[in-house]
Each structure stands twice: as C-alpha cells, then as structure tokens.
Amino acid sequence: MNAPLETVEISLTVNGERVKRSVPARLNLADFLRNELELTGTHVGCEHGVCGACTVRVDGEIVRGCLMFAAQAEGCTVDTIEGLSDSREIEELQSAFVLTNALQCGFCTPGVLMAAQALLRDEPDPSRERIREYLSGNYCRCTGYQAIVDAIEAVAKARAGRRGR
Amino acid sequence: MSEFDEAAKTLNFDSPNSYVGRSVTRPNARRLAQGRGQFVDDIVLPRMLHVAYARSPHAHAKIVRIETKKAAAMPGVVRVVAGAEIAMVVKPYVGVLTHLQGMRSPPQYPLAMEVARWQGEPVVAVVAQSRAEAEDAAEAVEVEYGELPAALDAERALDPSEPKIHKEFDSNLCFQRTVDTGGVDAAMNSAHLVVEDTIRFGRHTGVTMEPRAILADYNRAEESMTVYHCGQSPHMMQGIIASRLSLDEHRVRVVARDVGGSFGIKIHTYGDEIAACALSLMLGRPVKFAADRYESFLSDIHARDHRVKARLAVDREGNMLALEIDDLTGIGPYSMFPRSSGVECNQVLNLTGGPYKHKEYRAKGTVVFQNKNMMCQYRAVGHPIAVAVAEHMVDQAAAALRLDPAEMRKKNLIADDAYPCKSPSGMRFEALSHHQCLDKLLTLMKYGELRKEQNELRKKGVYRGIGLSSFIEVTNPSPMFYGVGGARIAAQDGCTIKLDASGAIVAATGVTEQGQGTETIMAQIAATALGVEMSCVKVLTGDTDKVPYGGGTWASRAAGIGGEAVLQAGLALKANILQAGAVILKTNASDLDIVDGRVVKKGTEQGITLAELARICYYRGNELPADFQPELVVTRHYRVKDYAFVFSNGAQGCSLEVDTDTGFVKLLKMWCVDDCGRVINPKLVEEQARGGIVQGIGGALYEQCIYDDRGQLLNATMADYLVPMAAEMPDIECAHVETPTKTSMLGAKGAGEAGTGGAPAAIMNAVNDALRPLGAKVTSQPIAPEVVLRALGKVN
Numbered sequence: 001m002n003a004p005l006e007t008v009e010i011s012l013t014v015n016g017e018r019v020k021r022s023v024p025a026r027l028n029l030a031d032f033l034r035n036e037l038e039l040t041g042t043h044v045g046c047e048h049g050v051c052g053a054c055t056v057r058v059d060g061e062i063v064r065g066c067l068m069f070a071a072q073a074e075g076c077t078v079d080t081i082e083g084l085s086d087s088r089e090i091e092e093l094q095s096a097f098v099l100t101n102a103l104q105c106g107f108c109t110p111g112v113l114m115a116a117q118a119l120l121r122d123e124p125d126p127s128r129e130r131i132r133e134y135l136s137g138n139y140c141r142c143t144g145y146q147a148i149v150d151a152i153e154a155v156a157k158a159r160a161g162r163r164g165r
Numbered sequence: 166m167s168e169f170d171e172a173a174k175t176l177n178f179d180s181p182n183s184y185v186g187r188s189v190t191r192p193n194a195r196r197l198a199q200g201r202g203q204f205v206d207d208i209v210l211p212r213m214l215h216v217a218y219a220r221s222p223h224a225h226a227k228i229v230r231i232e233t234k235k236a237a238a239m240p241g242v243v244r245v246v247a248g249a250e251i252a253m254v255v256k257p258y259v260g261v262l263t264h265l266q267g268m269r270s271p272p273q274y275p276l277a278m279e280v281a282r283w284q285g286e287p288v289v290a291v292v293a294q295s296r297a298e299a300e301d302a303a304e305a306v307e308v309e310y311g312e313l314p315a316a317l318d319a320e321r322a323l324d325p326s327e328p329k330i331h332k333e334f335d336s337n338l339c340f341q342r343t344v345d346t347g348g349v350d351a352a353m354n355s356a357h358l359v360v361e362d363t364i365r366f367g368r369h370t371g372v373t374m375e376p377r378a379i380l381a382d383y384n385r386a387e388e389s390m391t392v393y394h395c396g397q398s399p400h401m402m403q404g405i406i407a408s409r410l411s412l413d414e415h416r417v418r419v420v421a422r423d424v425g426g427s428f429g430i431k432i433h434t435y436g437d438e439i440a441a442c443a444l445s446l447m448l449g450r451p452v453k454f455a456a457d458r459y460e461s462f463l464s465d466i467h468a469r470d471h472r473v474k475a476r477l478a479v480d481r482e483g484n485m486l487a488l489e490i491d492d493l494t495g496i497g498p499y500s501m502f503p504r505s506s507g508v509e510c511n512q513v514l515n516l517t518g519g520p521y522k523h524k525e526y527r528a529k530g531t532v533v534f535q536n537k538n539m540m541c542q543y544r545a546v547g548h549p550i551a552v553a554v555a556e557h558m559v560d561q562a563a564a565a566l567r568l569d570p571a572e573m574r575k576k577n578l579i580a581d582d583a584y585p586c587k588s589p590s591g592m593r594f595e596a597l598s599h600h601q602c603l604d605k606l607l608t609l610m611k612y613g614e615l616r617k618e619q620n621e622l623r624k625k626g627v628y629r630g631i632g633l634s635s636f637i638e639v640t641n642p643s644p645m646f647y648g649v650g651g652a653r654i655a656a657q658d659g660c661t662i663k664l665d666a667s668g669a670i671v672a673a674t675g676v677t678e679q680g681q682g683t684e685t686i687m688a689q690i691a692a693t694a695l696g697v698e699m700s701c702v703k704v705l706t707g708d709t710d711k712v713p714y715g716g717g718t719w720a721s722r723a724a725g726i727g728g729e730a731v732l733q734a735g736l737a738l739k740a741n742i743l744q745a746g747a748v749i750l751k752t753n754a755s756d757l758d759i760v761d762g763r764v765v766k767k768g769t770e771q772g773i774t775l776a777e778l779a780r781i782c783y784y785r786g787n788e789l790p791a792d793f794q795p796e797l798v799v800t801r802h803y804r805v806k807d808y809a810f811v812f813s814n815g816a817q818g819c820s821l822e823v824d825t826d827t828g829f830v831k832l833l834k835m836w837c838v839d840d841c842g843r844v845i846n847p848k849l850v851e852e853q854a855r856g857g858i859v860q861g862i863g864g865a866l867y868e869q870c871i872y873d874d875r876g877q878l879l880n881a882t883m884a885d886y887l888v889p890m891a892a893e894m895p896d897i898e899c900a901h902v903e904t905p906t907k908t909s910m911l912g913a914k915g916a917g918e919a920g921t922g923g924a925p926a927a928i929m930n931a932v933n934d935a936l937r938p939l940g941a942k943v944t945s946q947p948i949a950p951e952v953v954l955r956a957l958g959k960v961n
Binding site: 024026034038039040042043045046047048050051080085094097098099101103104105107108109110113128131132133135136138139140141143144145146147148149 | 423
C-alpha cells in the first residue's frame with residue numbers, strides 16, 4: 001500500500017558515466033538528476049511537463065525530466081546540460097546564445113539548449129517560424145524569445161554555410 | 166558638475182577605449198549557458214532540512230482546530246509548527262508607508278493565526294528530511310476550518326453588506342488618495358468633446374521560471390544567520406530578517422547568487438520565507454523552502470487588477486484640456502511589507518497622462534482589501550495601467566475627431582524643448598524626448614505604408630490594427646519613493662573598488678543581477694573609468710557581507726544609481742593609482758593617465774603596468790617614500806538628489822491582425838524607441854525592452870489569475886495560466902534616443918520596465934484600431950478571444 005515509497009534499483013548511463021542507485025519508486029528523473037547525482041543544471045520549473053526547464057535527453061530523444069520516473073530510466077542513456085557542455089557537443093549553440101544574449105536569468109536556458117540541439121539535428125535548416133513553433137514547449141520569461149530564435153537561426157545558417165563549402 | 170571629481174573632466178564616453186555604449190557580451194552568461202548557475206534550490210548544506218506548508222484551502226475561514234500528531238509521526242518529519250508557535254519568535258509586520266497618508270493594514274504574521282484570509286495562506290509548517298516527506302506530512306496535517314463569507318470583488322469591497330476582513334477596521338478600505346488641479350469641471354463643461362470609458366485590467370502574476378526559494382542557516386554558536394535567497398534586495402532582506410527575528414543585523418548575512426527571474430516578485434516579505442528563517446532559528450539547522458509552481462501561483466504576489474473610469478476633454482482641434490480618472494484596485498487581505506500595496510495605485514495617479522500638455526487633472530485612487538492572494542509591485546508598477554488608460558483615451562478622442570493617432574499625439578505631447586517642467590499630478594520632468602521618440606518610431610514602423618496596407622486589406626475583409634503608445638517611466642528613484650515613508654529600503658547605492666595585488670580590478674556593488682546584465686555593465690563602467698580591459702574587472706554582487714550597503718535592483722535603478730557609484734568609485738581609484746604612479750615614476754599625477762592597463766606619461770607609452778604598480782605597493786613598500794601610503798581600495802556612494810525620480814520616456818508601436826470569426830489576435834510586429842539616457846550597452850537595453858514588451862503582451866492578451874465566486878484560484882498551473890510562448894511572439898524592433906540625465910555624470914536612466922509599461926497600451930489601441938470599422942471596441946485586458954467576440958456582439 002505504500003508503493004510510492006518503495007525503492008527500486010536502477011542502473012543507467014548519465015553523461016557517459018555508469019550510475020547505480022536505489023531510488024524511491026515515485027522519484028522523477030529531474031529530481032533524481034538534481035538531488036541524487038547533483039546535476040543541478042537541469043531545472044524544475046512547473047512539475048507539469050509544461051515549461052521545459054527540465055528537458056534532458058534519454059536515449060537520444062529529448063524528454064521532460066519531471067514527467068518520467070527515475071525508475072523508467074533503467075538501462076537508459078541520459079544526457080544533461082553538464083554532459084553536453086563537457087563533451088562540447090553544443091558549444092556552437094552556447095556561443096551563439098552568449099553572443100545574441102539569448103539568455104538572461106539562465107534558468108530556462110539548459111532546457112532551451114537541449115531543445116535547440118534536437119531541432120537542428122532533425123531539421124538542419126528551420127525557418128524562424130519553425131524555430132518559434134518548436135520552442136513552444138520551452139518557456140522563457142526574460143528574453144521575449146527573439147534573441148533565442150536569432151541564436152538558433154545563426155547556428156543553423158553557419159552550419160548550412162559549412163555544408164555548402 | 167562641480168561636485169564630481171576632477172578626473173571626470175577628462176572622461177570621454179565616446180573615446181575608442183570606452184566600453185560605455187558598446188554591446189559587449191555578458192561574461193556570466195557562459196556559465197549559465199553551461200548549466201553552471203547556482204540557484205538557491207541547487208545549494209545543499211550539511212544537516213539541511215526542508216519545509217513544506219499546509220495552506221488554507223479557503224478564501225476566508227476561521228481556524229477552529231489544528232491536529233498535527235499524525236503528521237509529526239510521518240517518515241522523516243522533524244517538526245510541525247503552527248502559526249502561534251512561529252509568532253513567538255517572529256515580530257509581526259505592517260505593510261504601510263507613512264507618506265501614503267491614511268494607509269492602513271493590520272499586523273501580519275508568517276503563518277495564519279486565528280483566521281485564514283486567502284486561499285493559499287500558509288497555516289502549518291512541516292519540517293522534514295526531504296521536501297517530499299515534508300509534503301507528505303503537510304497533507305496529513307488536520308485543520309478544521311469554519312468557512313466565512315469572503316469579500317472578493319474589489320468593486321463591492323466597500324459596500325456595508327460585504328464581509329469585513331479585519332475586525333479592527335470599520336471597512337475594507339486600505340488607502341485612498343486624490344489629486345486635483347481644480348479646474349477639471351470647468352474644462353470639461355466648456356470642452357468641444359468629452360470621451361469617457363471604463364477600462365479593466367486583470368490580475369496576473371510574474372511567473373518567474375525559478376520559483377521563490379530561501380535557505381536559512383542559523384548558527385547557534387555565532388548567533389548568526391546566513392540566508393541564501395533568490396531576491397533583488399539583499400540588504401533590505403537582511404534588515405527585515407534581523408528585525409523580525411530579533412537578531413543583530415550585522416550577524417545576518419543575505420546571499421543572492423543566481424536568481425531565476427524576479428521582475429518584482431522576489432522583493433517582498435513572504436510569510437513562508439520568514440517562517441523558514443524562524444524554523445532554522447528554532448532548530449539550529451539549515452532549513453530550505455523552495456516553492457512549487459502551485460504555491461507560486463497561490464502565494465507569489467499578484468499584480469494589476471484595476472478598474473479605471475476615465476474622461477478626457479479636448480477642444481475642436483484635438484488639444485487635450487483635462488483628464489479625469491477614478492482608479493480602484495483590490496490588493497488581497499493585507500498590504501505587503503515593506504513596500505506596501507498602495508504604490509501601484511499611487512503610481513497610476515502620478516503617471517496617467519504624464520506625456521501630455523493638458524493643464525487640468527483630477528484623479529481618485531481607492532485601494533481595498535479582499536480575500537484573494539496579495540497584490541504588490543510587479544515589473545513596471547502602475548505604468549501598464551496609467552499608460553493604457555491615457556493612450557486609450559487619446560485614441561478615443563482622435564477617432565471621434567477623425568484625427569490620425571500619430572497626429573493627435575504630436576499635437577499633445579509636451580514639446581522636447583519645454584523641460585524642465587512639471588506634470589499636473591506634480592511629477593517633475595528633467596528632460597524628455599517624446600517627439601523625437603515618436604518621430605523615430607513612425608519612421609521605424611514605416612507608419613504611412615502600414616496605414617496604406619491596412620486600408621487595402623480591410624477591403625478584403627482582413628482586419629489589421631496599428632497601435633501607438635507614448636509613455637514615461639519612473640527610474641532612478643530618490644529616497645522619496647520608499648525611505649520617506651519609513652521603509653528601510655536604501656535609495657543610495659555604493660561601490661567598493663580595488664586594485665588587487667595582481668593588478669586586476671574588483672568592484673563590489675550593492676545592486677544585484679537577475680539576468681539583466683548588471684554585472685556586465687558595471688564592469689563596462691569600471692573599465693572605462695579606470696582605463697583597463699574589461700576582462701581585468703571582476704564584479705561582486707548579491708552578498709551583504711561583501712558589498713556596500715545598497716538598495717538592490719528594482720524600479721529601474723541599477724544602471725543609473727549603481728552605475729554612477731561604480732563610475733565615481735572607479736574615478737577615485739584611478740586618482741589614487743595615478744598618485745602612486747607619480748611617486749613611483751617620480752612625476753606629477755596630473756601628467757599621468759591609465760591606458761590599456763598601464764600607467765603612462767600622457768601622450769607616451771612610457772610607464773608601468775598596473776600589475777607592476779600593485780606589486781610595488783603591496784609587496785615593496787620599502788621602495789616608497791615614508792610619507793606616502795598608497796590607498797588602492799576606495800568606496801563611493803550615490804543617490805539622486807535633485808528629483809524624486811529621473812523619468813525616462815519612449816514610444817511603442819504594434820501591428821496586429823484580429824480574426825473576427827474566432828476573436829484571436831495575431832501580433833505581427835512591435836517596435837520600441839526608448840530614451841533611457843546614456844546607453845551603456847545597447848544590446849542589453851534592447852533585450853530589456855524585448856523581454857519587458859513580451860511581459861506586457863502577456864498582461865494585454867493572455868495572463869490572468871482567474872478566481873471563482875468562492876475565492877478559489879482556478880488556473881494555478883502553468884498548463885492553465887497562459888504566458889507568452891515563442892510561437893505567438895512577434896519580432897520586436899528597437900531603437901534608441903539618448904537624452905543623458907544631468908543628475909549624474911554617467912547620465913544613465915533606467916530601461917528595465919518601459920517595455921512592460923508601454924506594450925499593453927499599444928496592443929489595446931491596435932486591437933481597437935482593427936475593430937473600429939466594425940463599430941466594436943475592447944476596454945478590458947487580457948484581450949482574450951472571448952473579449953473580442955463579445956465586443957463584436959458575437960457572444961454574450
């Protein structure tokens with residue numbers, strides 16, 4: 001009857017490191033990453049899967065960390081902002097964000113970067129409208145979004161330019 | 166200028182080496198982009214506990230009985246505490262300002278005492294090993310409530326038949342004020358035309374991406390309290406925590422590291438935060454409170470919620486003669502401490518019609534208590550109301566006289582050469598540029614072409630609207646804002662700046678960073694004042710143990726006030742460095758300058774690096790004359806003296822399309838011209854404008870805290886409460902006019918709130934411009950599809 005408090009053994013790969021933990025069944029992935037693994041770059045904004053601040057990558061696809069139980073990540077490969085920063089996978093996007101001031105308080109930024117990287121992987125040449133539409137699951141209260149769109153568009157164009165050469 | 170340092174006379178903000186006026190990137194943005202920020206909820210301390218609250222489910226209820234035994238026995242629970250026990254260690258607080266005459270509000274306690282007065286008011290605190298355990302136990306707390314009738318509707322709050330919220334008061338009135346130039350009736354009676362409307366603004370809230378959080382760590386051995394707080398005003402919080410908990414103020418340290426958005430939300434005294442401090446004091450252990458989103462909606466301050474009746478009199482040519490407004494706002498059951506909840510209404514009275522030349526003005530403001538969450542200052546306090554009301558009335562008069570809205574404004578805006586002058590409400594303006602801004606805006610918008618396009622499309626049944634707004638913004642407030650009313654909120658700010666032993670510059674400032682770029686512009690100013698590379702400058706903010714006493718960042722004061730303190734401190738340090746340089750180089754300080762981090766003889770490259778000068782001063786004092794002591798740390802403070810506020814101004818334009826079948830409003834583009842005085846970083850100013858405008862768009866079109874008739878907030882989740890999302894937002898084009906203020910050497914005015922202040926007016930005017938050929942008009946915000954359809958008579 002006390003199912004939520006039952007613990008579950010999980011093994012997964014987080015940012016390339018193998019991790020083994022015993023976690024409460026009810027613990028969500030975002031809280032697991034933040035509290036158990038101290039990966040505090042993943043932020044919790046709404047706990048409803050709406051705001052996108054907790055966006056992380058599980059087996060290559062972006063998900064809401066607050067809508068998935070840690071136990072569901074058993075055997076999965078999870079990437080967070082820390083991993084993508086250390087591997088320099090999103091360095092170009094991060095530089096563009098700094099250049100266009102696409103972040104102010106920075107709370108939503110890790111989730112936005114996760115989404116932006118996924119967009120450019122699947123659709124290398126998105127229009128501004130498409131970027132805006134894709135980012136509708138990532139709330140930002142500071143920037144008004146334009147600088148974020150500018151940054152992602154600039155990276156897409158730079159990559160297209162390199163492909164063209 | 167005589168009060169300023171001699172060195173200043175040589176300061177040239179336009180020189181190639183000046184960082185002032187350049188769009189440099191923010192050094193601290195890289196860290197945030199890597200997820201390496203440190204927000205309060207990221208901090209974990211040894212032996213840390215978590216608190217969760219059982220909150221009132223009722224808008225108004227007597228607390229009959231509290232049973233905590235079951236909760237106390239739950240796993241991980243350390244302590245369960247109700248209001249009376251917290252009140253034994255916390256002095257109550259009263260949110261009134263004495264200069265808002267007659268304002269009243271009863272003493273407030275962190276947790277409800279005998280009566281809960283809004284849905285979401287914290288009633289019982291549960292401290293446990295984890296937040297999850299604390300939440301589990303909070304659900305097990307049994308509170309027996311006796312529901313009382315609630316006073317909800319601000320428009321009925323003063324009716325004798327309404328429930329009285331506080332037994333010590335004869336009515337639900339909090340504050341009332343009038344402004345009257347005396348000749349309004351005469352002007353109205355003899356006017357060619359009087360337009361009249363009632364405009365309503367919904368309640369909304371800040372929705373900071375990072376919910377409120379506090380981590381209090383009381384150390385019994387030191388009798389000291391360290392508080393990690395996501396806030397905007399660390400010194401104000403230090404004073405509040407010390408005085409409410411009866412601690413020595415100098416033993417309370419408030420640290421505000423990264424703050425995940427604030428917008429005025431995190432600058433007030435919240436019972437749940439004060440209770441967390443009290444619990445740390447009681448337990449001698451760190452206690453963290455991190456609100457979840459539901460708690461944020463129920464307890465973060467709400468804002469706006471005004472009903473304004475307005476009348477505007479004009480002559481045959483469209484010259485404005487007299488303006489009258491009657492503003493009513495409901496603020497919840499208490500006035501917030503320490504800024505009070507009377508300020509928004511007060512601002513509406515002060516600011517409405519401020520850009521215009523009319524001579525006669527009468528305004529009445531009424532602030533009432535109600536059983537809803539508390540309201541207080543949120544970004545652009547009062548401005549969205551004041552600007553939308555005046556701009557709506559100006560457009561109504563223009564339409565009645567068949568004048569173009571741009572022409573109507575040109576006719577009535579105060580001339581750019583008429584300053585200094587005073588508004589009918591008593592506001593003193595130093596130097597504004599309404600006409601320059603409007604002209605620039607119209608060019609930017611290609612206003613003539615837009616109008617042509619609009620006319621063409623109307624023939625095809627497409628209803629586009631073009632809206633304008635001209636506005637003033639309160640920035641750089643003097644002590645006349647809060648200090649004069651008895652609040653311990655500093656209007657002055659300081660900077661301690663030093664040349665460290667490596668030759669780098671470290672500047673500590675009392676203003677704070679919440680993402681605006683405060684630390685960046687302070688580094689730009691310090692580097693410019695000293696003549697060094699910006700990369701040599703480190704800026705410290707947000708720690709009461711480390712920065713000079715200051716107000717923090719609010720009311721668009723950081724750049725103008727904090728920046729001036731940095732400039733003055735930088736110039737004073739430069740003078741001291743040149744003095745040391747003169748001793749070392751055996752010359753006169755007046756023959757020296759600092760160029761690219763080197764102390765050189767003017768016009769030559771002869772000299773020494775700052776690193777070398779620092780080495781000699783710090784380590785090789787034996788090489789200096791016995792009668793010379795270098796002082797490589799200086800502190801300077803600054804406050805605005807000559808004006809109550811240093812007003813900025815601007816103009817915004819909006820182009821949108823209304824779908825007359827669905828009522829949806831599609832924003833096509835917005836434009837903004839802002840005059841915030843000297844621009845320190847154009848990119849950052851533009852981003853403040855864009856972010857601010859989008860928050861203004863939120864209030865104008867989407868955001869509303871919807872209560873039912875029992876005072877229950879119906880949309881307290883991010884899924885139900887609409888905020889602007891990327892897809893619906895337009896691109897926003899910005900331009901600047903620069904009229905530096907002469908109240909400081911830096912000349913900067915604030916830029917943080919103009920966007921939010923001006924946007925709702927431009928949008929409402931654009932919607933009404935679109936609807937005008939259909940004979941329809943909207944007068945309430947948010948302008949949801951339903952509001953448009955009702956205006957069109959398509960729904961009841």
